[in-house]
Amino acid sequence: MTHDHDDHDHDHDHDNRYTDMQARVKALETVLTEKGLIDPAAIDAIVEAYETRIGPRNGAHVVARAWTDPAFADWLKRDATAAIASLGYAGRQGEHMRAVFNTPDTHNLVVCTLCSCYPWSVLGLPPVWYKAPAYRSRAVIDPRGVLAEFGVTLPADKKIRVWDSTAELRYLVIPERPPGANGLSEADLAKLVSRDSMIGASIAGAPT
Amino acid sequence: MNGPHDLGGQMGFGPVAPEKDEPYFHADWEKRALGLTLSSGAFGAWTIDESRHARESLPPATYLAASYYEIWTRALEVLLERHGFATRAEIDTGHKQFPPAAPRRVLTADRVAATLARGGPCGRSVDTTPRFKPGDAVHTRNINPKTHTRLPRYARARTGVIEAVQGAYVFPDDNAHGKGESPQWVYTVVFAGPEIWGEDADPTLTVSIDAWESYLEPA
Numbered sequence: 001m002t003h004d005h006d007d008h009d010h011d012h013d014h015d016n017r018y019t020d021m022q023a024r025v026k027a028l029e030t031v032l033t034e035k036g037l038i039d040p041a042a043i044d045a046i047v048e049a050y051e052t053r054i055g056p057r058n059g060a061h062v063v064a065r066a067w068t069d070p071a072f073a074d075w076l077k078r079d080a081t082a083a084i085a086s087l088g089y090a091g092r093q094g095e096h097m098r099a100v101f102n103t104p105d106t107h108n109l110v111v112c113t114l115c116s117c118y119p120w121s122v123l124g125l126p127p128v129w130y131k132a133p134a135y136r137s138r139a140v141i142d143p144r145g146v147l148a149e150f151g152v153t154l155p156a157d158k159k160i161r162v163w164d165s166t167a168e169l170r171y172l173v174i175p176e177r178p179p180g181a182n183g184l185s186e187a188d189l190a191k192l193v194s195r196d197s198m199i200g201a202s203i204a205g206a207p208t
Numbered sequence: 209m210n211g212p213h214d215l216g217g218q219m220g221f222g223p224v225a226p227e228k229d230e231p232y233f234h235a236d237w238e239k240r241a242l243g244l245t246l247s248s249g250a251f252g253a254w255t256i257d258e259s260r261h262a263r264e265s266l267p268p269a270t271y272l273a274a275s276y277y278e279i280w281t282r283a284l285e286v287l288l289e290r291h292g293f294a295t296r297a298e299i300d301t302g303h304k305q306f307p308p309a310a311p312r313r314v315l316t317a318d319r320v321a322a323t324l325a326r327g328g329p330c331g332r333s334v335d336t337t338p339r340f341k342p343g344d345a346v347h348t349r350n351i352n353p354k355t356h357t358r359l360p361r362y363a364r365a366r367t368g369v370i371e372a373v374q375g376a377y378v379f380p381d382d383n384a385h386g387k388g389e390s391p392q393w394v395y396t397v398v399f400a401g402p403e404i405w406g407e408d409a410d411p412t413l414t415v416s417i418d419a420w421e422s423y424l425e426p427a
Contacts, residue, residue, distance in 0.1 A: 044243070045320035096377075115263065133221040140415050169374055196226070
C-alpha cells in the first residue's frame with residue numbers, strides 16, 4: 001500500500017463509510033434499486049424465508065426421523081442430500097449434504113475455518129459465534145475448550161472429530177438420542193434437538 | 209492467499225461467547241445486507257468463489273474487526289464496482305449516475321423461493337478416475353498462492369488418510385479468478401491431532417478437511 005496523501009485520505013474516507021452501517025446499506029439498496037438491479041420485495045422475501053421457513057427446525061426434523069426410522073438413518077449415511085430432500089429440505093448451501101453421526105465413542109464438531117460454510121437448508125442462517133474468529137480459530141485445535149464454553153464436557157476418552165468445511169460439502173451432526181426419550185413421538189423428539197447440537201457444539205436434550 | 213480469513217489454530221480471540229436465544233438478525237441493516245448479497249449473486253456476474261475471495265481480500269485489520277454482514281457488504285461493494293454495476297461514488301451517494309452493466313437476471317420476489325430451493329450445485333462430472341481411494345495415505349502440498357485457495361495453512365505439508373471420495377466439484381482456486389470451473393475430485397482427508405498441532409495435541413482429536421485432488425500427493 002502506498003502512503004501518499006491521496007491514498008491516506010482515501011483510507012480515511014473508506015473507514016468513515018462504514019461507521020453507520022444502516023445508512024451505508026440503505027444507500028447501496030437505493031442505488032441498486034434505481035438501477036433496476038434489485039427488487040426490494042425480493043429482499044423482504046429472502047429475509048422472510050430465513051425467519052420463518054428455513055431454520056434449525058428443519059434439521060431437528062431430520063434428526064428425529066433418523067432416531068425413529070433406521071431405514072432413514074441408513075439413507076442419511078449413504079446419501080444425505082437425497083434423504084434430507086425427501087423431507088422437503090434442499091437448495092442453497094445444502095446442495096451437497098453429509099450427515100455425521102455421534103456415537104458413544106465419537107463426538108463430531110463442524111466448523112468452517114476459512115469463512116462461514118454452514119448447512120443453511122437444514123439449519124438456516126449461522127449464528128454470530130459460528131462466523132466469528134474465536135470459534136473458527138479454536139474449534140480445530142482446542143475443541144474441548146470450545147465445548148466447555150457451551151457447557152458441554154465430554155468423557156476424557158471420547159474421540160473428537162472436527163470437520164472443517166473447506167469444500168462445498170455441508171455437514172449436519174446427528175446427535176446421540178438422549179437417554180430416557182423412549183416412547184416420544186417424532187415431533188416431541190425434534191423438540192430435544194437444538195441448533196447447536198446439530199453443529200456438534202451441544203448435545204441433544206441439553207438445556208438451551 | 210494467506211489472508212486474515214485463514215483462522216484455524218490462531219490464538220488470542222478470546223472465548224466463543226454463544227448468545228442465548230440469539231435473534232436471526234441483530235439490526236435491520238443485516239437483513240438488507242443478506243438480501244442484497246443474495247440478490248446481487250443472481251446477476252450471474254461472479255461466482256461464490258470470487259465472492260469468498262473478495263471477502264478474504266479485505267485488509268486484515270478490517271476483516272478481523274468487522275461483523276460478518278459488514279464483511280459481506282464491503283466485499284459486495286468491491287464486486288459491484290469490479291463488474292460495472294455501480295461506481296464507488298454511486299454507492300457513497302446512494303444515487304444512480306451511470307447505467308449499469310447488464311445482469312444475466314434480476315431476482316424478483318416471485319422467484320425467491322425457487323431460487324433458494326435450487327441453490328447452486330457445484331458437483332460436476334469428470335473423465336478422470338480418482339487418483340486416491342479410501343485408506344490411502346496422502347501428503348498435502350505446501351502451497352502459498354497469492355490467489356484463492358481452500359487448503360488452510362494448518363493443513364499444508366501434513367500427512368493424512370483419505371476417508372472418502374466425495375465426488376468431483378468445481379475447483380475454487382481457478383474459478384475464483386475467472387479461469388473456469390476446472391472440476392477435480394474432492395476427498396475427505398483425516399489428520400491425527402498431533403500431526404497438525406504437535407505432541408501437546410489433544411490425543412482424542414482428529415481433524416478432517418475436504419481437499420481437491422491437486423492439493424494432494426501420495427505420502
